Every structure is written in C-alpha cells, then in structure tokens.
Amino acid sequence: MRVLIAGASGLIGTPLVTALREAGHNVRRLVRREARAAGEYSWDPPAGRIDEHALDGVDTVINLCGYPVGMRWSAARKQMISDSRVEPTEVLAEAVAERGVPSLINASGINFYGDTGETVVDESCPRGQGFLAGLCENWEGATATASRAGARVVLLRTGIVLGPGGLLKPLKPLFRIGLGGRLGGGKQYMPWISLRDEVAAILFLVEHETLSGPVNLCVPDPVTNAEFTRTLARALHRPAPWWVPADALRIVLGEAADELALVSIRAVPQVLEKAGFAFADTDIDRALTAAL
Template sequence: MRVLIAGSSGLLGSALVAALRDSGHDVRRLVRRPARAADEHSWDPPAGRIDDRAFEDVSTVVNLCGSPMGLRWSAARKQMIRDSRVEPTEVLAEAVAEYRIPALVNASGVGYYGDTGDTVVTEDSPRGDGFLAELCEAWEEATAPAAEAGSRVVNLRTGLVLAKGGLIGPLKPLFWLGLGGRLGDGGQYMPWISLRDHVAAVRFLLEHETLSGPVNLCNPEPATNAEFTRALGHALRRPAPWWVPGFALRAALGEVADEMALISQRAVPAVLEKAGFTFVHTDLEGALAVAL
C-alpha cells in the first residue's frame, strides 16, 4: 500500500510513518519546503499548491496537520488554530477527489462533542457547543469533496495521546516537585489513548476498507481528571495532593480552561470495538509508565 501523509513530522505523524514502513508499506510525505528526499513532495496549503506527483499510485492520504493549541487563545490564535487544520484538509480533499484516491483518513478530535459531563458519547452523539466543537465540525466538513467524489473518508476523533513529548512532558516537573494535583473538582472525564494504540488504530483503519465516517480514537475506559492525576503520581512515584480551583484556571487560561482543562468528555471507541480492534494499553497507569 502506498500512503501519502501530511503532518508527518509531528508526534503522531512520525510514529505512524515508522510503523507503516516497518510493516512494509510505501510511505510518501508532504513537506512545506522544497523536497529534499525521494519520499518527499512539496506543498503550500495556504496557496492551494501541491506537487501533482505526490498522488501517483497512492491508495490512501492521511492528514494529521494542525498547529499546537497553546495555553491561551486570542482571536488571532484561534484563527491560526482553525486555519492550520481546515485549510490543509480542504486542499487535500479536493486533490483526493481530483485524482480519485480511494481513501482519505483525516484528523479531528473528541472536542467535537463539547462538554458532555458523565454522559457516555459515541460516534453517533451530536456535536456539542464551544470553539473546539465548531472547529471539529468545520474540520470534518472540509473533507466533503473527497466523500462526494466517492472516496472513503475517515475522521479521527482523537483524545489525549499519551506519549513522550506530548502533554505529559510539561506536567512531569510539577509532579517531581510534589506540586501535582487535580484540576477543578477532578470529576471531568479525559478520553485518552496511548501512542502505540493510536498508531495501531490508524493502521487498522487504513487496512479495513469497510470503515468510514467518524471514529473515536480513545481508550474504552476514559479516566476522570482525579484518576489521571493519581495514576500519573503513582507512575512518577510522587504525591499529587493539590488541586487547582476552576476560578484560578479561568483566570490563568481564559477560554482554554473551560474548553480543555475542565471540560468532561466520556467518549468511547464504539466503532473500533465493533470492528474488532484490540487495545494494547487498557490500564492508564501502565500507559503512563510507557509514556514517561
């Protein structure tokens, strides 16, 4: 299988490239500079430009593009977050349609569901409210040209990915100093997935051609923030006795506090489970130990 990947230099993309190549797949990468290697093709999403040769004999395009969310959002930052996701998707979806590529596997997020409290949400649940919910909807809608042309489209509604270099990195120093603690009351659900399972799930979706539409990439057992905090403390062998009140988070982070830190999303991977996908890391503390 020849796979063309956009966003191949990021945490998820680099892991996916390595795994696909280890499995014998032919991987090509889109880069935003002049191509310097045989497997690279240049593109410029804001300008809508892409090397036509990138699509030769490609069976699937995987798009993992998206700038970091950051810790505080101005209007300009929110526009950049949106553009870095929607613009590349629009360019790729049009190209997939034009070149009749069989499949497009595109990033999205569990932010689609908004704050759902204790309610379990699956891929059939409706879109929620807020900036991230609206962003994810626009992100997924940008794949429409590919779907309308008859290509198989998968939207990866990804949760918190546990990996070296991810969210865990900035938290480690706080926990090492004994300053770890829950956010708010700690009851908010955090859908998580190990990097190994994320990569395996994407491979599974590439190879199972009957699967399409939104797919939750998260563990079957989402943890509350309090459970996550305890598990991280145990994995680091450090106490985590503190807590950060919601008002303090809102003062420090603004809108990000309610959209990312205090939001509760009890998302489960109904599509993956029904299709027979098996998770390697089902224990949160074990997954954290691997990610540290």
C-alpha cells in the first residue's frame, strides 16, 4: 500500500514511518521545504500548495500536523494552534477528493469530549465544552471535502502519548529533582496510550479498511492524575510529595490550566476494542518505565 504522511518527523510520525515500512508499505513524506530525498514531496499548507505528484497512486493519506498546545494561551497562540491543524487538513482533504484517494486518516484529540468528570465516554458521545473541544470539532470538520468525495475518513482522537517526548519531556526533570506532585485534586482522569500502541493502532487502521469515523486512541482503563503522579515518581525512584493547587495552575497557565492540567476525560477505545485491536501496554507502571 502507498501511504503519504504529513507530520512524519514528529513524536508519532517518526516511528510510524518505520513501522509502515517494516510492514511492507511504501511510505512518502510531505515536507515544508524543498524535497531533497527520495519519497519526499514539498507542500505549503497556508498557500494551499502541494506537489502535483505527491498523491500519485497513493492509497492512504495520514495527517499528523499540529502545533503543540501545552502552554499559556493568548489569542494569537490560539489562532496558531488552530491554523496549524485546520489549514493542513483542508489542503489534504481537497487533494484526497480531487485525486480520488481511498482513505484519509487524520489526527484529532481526546479533548473533543471536554471535561467528562467521572462519566465514561466513547466515540458515540457528543462534543464537550471549551477551546480544545471546539478546536477538535473544527479540525475533524476540515476533512468533510474528502468524506463527500467518498473517501474513508478516520479521525484519531489521541490521548496523552507516553514516549520519549511529549508530556514526559517537561515532567521528567521536575520529578528527578523531587518537585513532582499531583495537580489540583488529582482525581481527574488522564486518557493515555503508549507510543508503540499509538503507532500500532494507526497501522491497524491503515490496514483495516472497513473502519472509519472517530477512533479513541487511549487505553481501556485510564488512570487519575494522582495515580499517574505516584507511578511516575516510582519509575524515577523519587518522592512526589507536592500538591499544585488549581488556582496556582490557573495563574501560570491561564484558561489552559482547566483544559490541559485539571480536565478529566474518562475515555475508552470502544471502536478499537470491538475491531479486535490488542493493546501491548495497559499497565501504567510498565508503560512509564518503558517510556523513560
């Protein structure tokens, strides 16, 4: 199968390229510079431009583009976060529609559901409240052109990915020097997935062509922030005695605190489980130890 990937050099894209090639697929990469290597094709999403040969014979397009959200949000930052997701998706969806590509697998986020508290949510549940929930709705909506043209569209509602980068990158040095601690009440659920399961799930979705629509990429049993904090401290052989009050987080992160650090999303991967996908990492202890 010929697969074209946008965002191939990121935390998820890099190992995904390797996994696809090891599975026997032909992988092409979209790059935002002049193409310099075999299998590279240049594109410019803000200009709506993509190499005319990039989609020749392609069976599946995978879009993983998106600027990081883990920071204090200003109006300009929000716009940048949104543009980095919606614009590339619109360009790729139009290209998929025009060229008759059978499948588009597009990134999205588990924050689609907003704060769910103790309530379990699956792919059938509606959009929640907040900036990130609205962003995910717009992000997913940008694939509509491809859907109307008859392409199979898969929406990857990804949780917290535990790998060598991502969330663990800023947390690890803090925990190593004994500054780790639970956030707010610590009862908020954190939908997580290991990097290898994230990659394996996307490969599974590439190859299972009957699956479409939203897919939650997270383990079946999410942990609370308090559980996550204790486990990370244990994996790093450090205490985590501290507690960061919600108000302090709001001072540092502004409105992002409620949607990133204090939000509770008790999501489950109903679509993947029903389709027979087998998670390799469901134990938070082992997953964190491997990620570190």
